[in-house]
Amino acid sequence: MDILLETRNLNKRFGGIKAVSKMDLILRQGEILGLIGPNGAGKTTFFNLISGFLRPDSGSIYFQGEEITRMKAHEICRKGIARTFQLVKPFGKMTVLKNIQVSALSKSQSLKQAESIALETLDFLNLLQFKEKIAGEMPVGYLKLLEVAKALATQPKLLLLDEPIAGLNPSEVTRFVEVVRKIQNRGVTIFLVEHVMRFIMPICDRLVVMHYGEKIAEGPPAQISKDPTVIQAYLGVSYA
Amino acid sequence: MPKFEILLQAIVNGILIGSIYGLIAIGLTIIFGVMRVINMIHGDLIMLGMYLAYWFVVLIGGGELPPLLVALPVFFFIGCLIFRTLVSPVAKAGGEMGTLLITAGLSLAVTNFVQLIWKADYRSTPAQLVSTSYSFAGLSVSSALLFAFFTSAILVIAVSIFLMFTETGRAIRATAQDQEAAMFMGVNIEKMMLIAFGIGVALAGTAGVLLTPIFYVYPYVGFVYIVKAFVVVVLGGMGSIVGAALGGILLGVTEQLGTLFISAGYKDAFGLIIFVLVLLFRPSGLFGRSRL
Amino acid sequence: MELMEKRNFNLIYSLIGLAILIAIPIFEPSKYVMHILILVLLNVVLGQSWNLLGGFGGQISFGHAAMYGIGAYTSTLLYLKVGLSPWIGMVLGGLLASLYATILGYITFRLRGPYFALSTLASAEVIRLVAQNWDTFTGGDDGLSIHFEIASRVVEYYIILGVVVGTILVMYAISVSRMGYYLSAMREDEDASRAIGIDVTKLKVLTLAISAFFAGIGGSFFASYQLYFNPHVVMTVHTSMQMIFVSIVGGMGTIVGPVIGALLLVPIAEIFRVISPAANLLIYGLVIVVVMRFMPEGIIGLRKKFLRK
Numbered sequence: 001m002d003i004l005l006e007t008r009n010l011n012k013r014f015g016g017i018k019a020v021s022k023m024d025l026i027l028r029q030g031e032i033l034g035l036i037g038p039n040g041a042g043k044t045t046f047f048n049l050i051s052g053f054l055r056p057d058s059g060s061i062y063f064q065g066e067e068i069t070r071m072k073a074h075e076i077c078r079k080g081i082a083r084t085f086q087l088v089k090p091f092g093k094m095t096v097l098k099n100i101q102v103s104a105l106s107k108s109q110s111l112k113q114a115e116s117i118a119l120e121t122l123d124f125l126n127l128l129q130f131k132e133k134i135a136g137e138m139p140v141g142y143l144k145l146l147e148v149a150k151a152l153a154t155q156p157k158l159l160l161l162d163e164p165i166a167g168l169n170p171s172e173v174t175r176f177v178e179v180v181r182k183i184q185n186r187g188v189t190i191f192l193v194e195h196v197m198r199f200i201m202p203i204c205d206r207l208v209v210m211h212y213g214e215k216i217a218e219g220p221p222a223q224i225s226k227d228p229t230v231i232q233a234y235l236g237v238s239y240a
Numbered sequence: 241m242p243k244f245e246i247l248l249q250a251i252v253n254g255i256l257i258g259s260i261y262g263l264i265a266i267g268l269t270i271i272f273g274v275m276r277v278i279n280m281i282h283g284d285l286i287m288l289g290m291y292l293a294y295w296f297v298v299l300i301g302g303g304e305l306p307p308l309l310v311a312l313p314v315f316f317f318i319g320c321l322i323f324r325t326l327v328s329p330v331a332k333a334g335g336e337m338g339t340l341l342i343t344a345g346l347s348l349a350v351t352n353f354v355q356l357i358w359k360a361d362y363r364s365t366p367a368q369l370v371s372t373s374y375s376f377a378g379l380s381v382s383s384a385l386l387f388a389f390f391t392s393a394i395l396v397i398a399v400s401i402f403l404m405f406t407e408t409g410r411a412i413r414a415t416a417q418d419q420e421a422a423m424f425m426g427v428n429i430e431k432m433m434l435i436a437f438g439i440g441v442a443l444a445g446t447a448g449v450l451l452t453p454i455f456y457v458y459p460y461v462g463f464v465y466i467v468k469a470f471v472v473v474v475l476g477g478m479g480s481i482v483g484a485a486l487g488g489i490l491l492g493v494t495e496q497l498g499t500l501f502i503s504a505g506y507k508d509a510f511g512l513i514i515f516v517l518v519l520l521f522r523p524s525g526l527f528g529r530s531r532l
Numbered sequence: 533m534e535l536m537e538k539r540n541f542n543l544i545y546s547l548i549g550l551a552i553l554i555a556i557p558i559f560e561p562s563k564y565v566m567h568i569l570i571l572v573l574l575n576v577v578l579g580q581s582w583n584l585l586g587g588f589g590g591q592i593s594f595g596h597a598a599m600y601g602i603g604a605y606t607s608t609l610l611y612l613k614v615g616l617s618p619w620i621g622m623v624l625g626g627l628l629a630s631l632y633a634t635i636l637g638y639i640t641f642r643l644r645g646p647y648f649a650l651s652t653l654a655s656a657e658v659i660r661l662v663a664q665n666w667d668t669f670t671g672g673d674d675g676l677s678i679h680f681e682i683a684s685r686v687v688e689y690y691i692i693l694g695v696v697v698g699t700i701l702v703m704y705a706i707s708v709s710r711m712g713y714y715l716s717a718m719r720e721d722e723d724a725s726r727a728i729g730i731d732v733t734k735l736k737v738l739t740l741a742i743s744a745f746f747a748g749i750g751g752s753f754f755a756s757y758q759l760y761f762n763p764h765v766v767m768t769v770h771t772s773m774q775m776i777f778v779s780i781v782g783g784m785g786t787i788v789g790p791v792i793g794a795l796l797l798v799p800i801a802e803i804f805r806v807i808s809p810a811a812n813l814l815i816y817g818l819v820i821v822v823v824m825r826f827m828p829e830g831i832i833g834l835r836k837k838f839l840r841k
Contacts, residue, residue, distance in 0.1 A: 051727065052726075053723070053726070053727075072726070072731075073723075073726035073727060074725075074726045074727075074728075074729050074730055074731045074732070075731075077726070077727060077728060077729035078729045082727070082728075083727055085723070085724065085727070089721045089723060089724035089727075090720075090721075090724075091716065091717055091720035091721060091724065092720055092721075093716075093720060094716060094717075094720065098713075098716075101713070102713045102714070102716070102717045102728065103728040105710055105713055105714070105728075105729075106728060106729030106730060107729065111709075111710065111713070150724070150727075150728060151727070151728075153728070154728055154729055278646040278649075278650070325825075326821065326825055329825065330824055330825060330828075333828065336645045336646050337590070337592055337645060337646075338824055338828060340592055340645075340646050340649055341592065341776070341780065341820065341824050342820070342821055342824035342825060344594065344773065344776070344820070345773075345816075345817045345818070345819075345820025345821040345823075345824060346817065346821050347817070348770070348773050348813055348814075348816060348817030348820065349813075349814050349816075349817025349818045349820075349821060350817070351813075351817075352810040352811070352812075352813040352814035352817060353810075353814050355808070355810040356807070356808060356810050356811060356814060360810070459810075463769065467653070467654065467657060470650050470654070471654075474647075474650075503665075506661060506665060508657070508661060509657075509658055509661045509662075512654045512655075512657055512658045512661075513658065515650075515651070515654045516639065516640075516651055516654055516655065516658075519640065519643060519647060519651055520639060520640075520642075
């Protein structure tokens with residue numbers, strides 16, 4: 001499998017705090033990689049670095065072999081990395097369809113083409129019946145799906161999901177698992193941040209664990225769940 | 241190169257007048273820090289404070305102190321009123337843009353209302369408030385400026401003590417830092433914002449009273465001061481009281497020196513240019529987004 | 533705020549309205565009536581200008597007076613010093629205003645919402661101070677005057693009418709284009725816009741430049757029509773606030789909104805002019821407050837709410 005995304009020695013600090021420290025990461029095409037770690041470990045910062053919303057202090061990021069370290073967020077999107085936001089950012093006053101249509105626009109030749117991509121995306125996610133609803137009036141569960149739909153409409157090769165299931169009830173979570181699998185089947189590589197183990201474990205091919213900005217463990221879920229360093233990080237108690 | 245005394249005089253005047261700028265800016269920065277509202281009417285509240293002092297002295301008599309004491313509660317009340325009726329509902333509905341526009345509209349209305357009823361004439365200082373000059377060390381310092389300096393200092397210290405050591409003050413700071421967290425801790429956010437807005441406006445009105453003996457009073461004078469206040473707030477860092485205080489003094493000194501070295505006509509431009517420069521290169525201000 | 537829909541642009545009504553406007557001079561209305569019409573049309577242009585940036589794009593500007601003023605000074609100075617026709621000067625005035633706005637945009641692109649608004653204000657104030665102090669060039673506080681009437685009132689009327697048509701066509705074209713969609717997205721959420729590939733910086737600057745162009749043209753026209761102006765008339769924050777009034781009252785983010793706003797602004801100005809110019813501004817301020825408090829979507833928004841019931 002090809003390497004899709006690679007970070008080398010990525011660093012970012014805020015004031016005195018090292019939010020991301022010496023992060024080396026490799027993401028392979030087609031896999032679903034999960035990023036976990038206790039609160040404040042630097043996961044969202046890492047996402048922001050990869051997606052161009054933050055500039056790293058040092059280190060580099062490569063996407064499909066091309067260096068994207070200093071690229072701006074919109075350029076990175078056009079290269080093929082799409083992201084969702086932890087606190088959803090719908091275009092509230094626009095309809096669901098328009099939300100996705102405008103998202104598809106940057107990779108489309110025309111408004112018409114964008115609209116058909118949007119309709120296709122809505123269909124893929126079983127959201128067609130909501131296409132004329134005003135985004136701002138949709139319930140949270142659907143807004144999370146809308147986030148994903150907008151990101152998918154940009155036809156990414158890599159999808160970054162930032163805590164996609166926070167605030168969803170169990171049946172919504174189950175539906176989300178299916179959505180993620182469907183996306184993987186379409187050939188999109190997925191990199192997600194989450195806390196809920198029940199969601200992460202069955203979905204992810206591999207896990208990376210962050211703590212205090214650093215990578216402390218990496219491997220298949222089964223292995224990670226037994227890793228003493230990881231357990232210690234979460235519980236703060238040594239089980240060794 | 242002007243003589244040393246002239247230079248020193250400029251610096252001293254700058255510091256004294258800067259203290260008032262700081263007072264104004266602190267009010268603005270508290271309002272911004274606690275509820276992310278840019279209060280476009282702040283300058284006109286200063287203007288109203290000036291008129292309050294003016295009419296008080298002209299109609300009732302006495303010195304600067306009575307209007308000062310009246311201004312504090314009156315403007316606090318006005319602030320609460322504005323917050324309750326206009327700012328709070330719009331903030332909930334329209335966010336930052338809405339409050340920006342509604343306070344701008346209110347400012348437009350108030351300035352012109354004042355012009356209608358009290359005319360646009362520049363009013364000079366009433367006799368009772370004309371200041372005397374003290375001189376020492378070759379400098380002459382106006383009593384009004386000194387009074388303003390000490391009053392500002394006292395008010396700033398009082399507000400700081402309030403914010404740091406009282407329960408309400410701490411609750412206000414918590415609201416400024418993290419609204420959600422504060423809510424979870426049981427803080428009544430709405431009430432804290434109300435009080436903060438009231439304090440901010442009270443400081444503006446009081447600054448107006450302090451300015452009456454020093455500058456002409458006219459309906460549009462507020463605009464001049466609100467622009468300066470924004471410069472100071474951005475310079476010192478949005479939400480930082482220390483920043484606002486020091487920034488005020490810095491602006492005051494810069495203006496005086498600028499008038500001395502360059503020209504008086506462009507005096508107001510210095511602040512504006514600093515403003516844009518700071519926004520460009522150090523948007524978090526000298527003291528960053530420090531909390532209250 | 534549904535400007536993006538290829539709505540039935542009430543094409544029929546617009547064409548009828550346009551036909552009426554074109555025909556009016558045939559009936560030889562009084563100079564005063566023509567004056568009022570010209571003012572309304574001018575304010576439609578100014579409202580559309582501010583509305584593009586503020587209503588469509590969500591970027592509030594308190595400094596549009598600078599662009600208006602730059603337009604006025606440019607065409608007037610070119611006419612007085614070099615004898616260039618004010619109508620060509622009008623286009624140049626627009627372009628120079630655009631240039632100013634482009635520079636401003638590149639300087640302030642990083643600023644969000646209120647900070648951007650404040651810097652437009654600060655910048656406009658600097659421009660005004662320059663106009664006031666650079667007496668030798670700009671005439672300082674006294675301003676500039678043109679001593680012969682440039683054209684008959686009827687000709688001026690048709691010119692501004694042409695500008696209005698051009699402005700509205702441009703605004704409509706933008707609203708149904710890719711740019712229009714991007715503007716709506718930017719208005720709603722800048723970060724989300726970046727995340728879907730929109731170059732928000734470039735968009736802001738471009739929108740500023742186009743908006744400024746029309747404000748500048750408006751300023752040039754005003755100067756060539758009134759034949760006199762000074763910094764206090766064309767470059768103060770009050771001028772900016774009037775443009776905001778026109779955009780907000782009718783309905784921010786719609787194309788017909790500024791038309792309604794202009795139709796309200798001018799009569800108010802005329803009625804209250806007998807009391808004092810301050811009375812106009814007082815009314816505008818109060819209306820802005822009331823609109824923002826009770827009907828932020830303007831008159832159009834009210835109509836929509838009405839229709840939904």
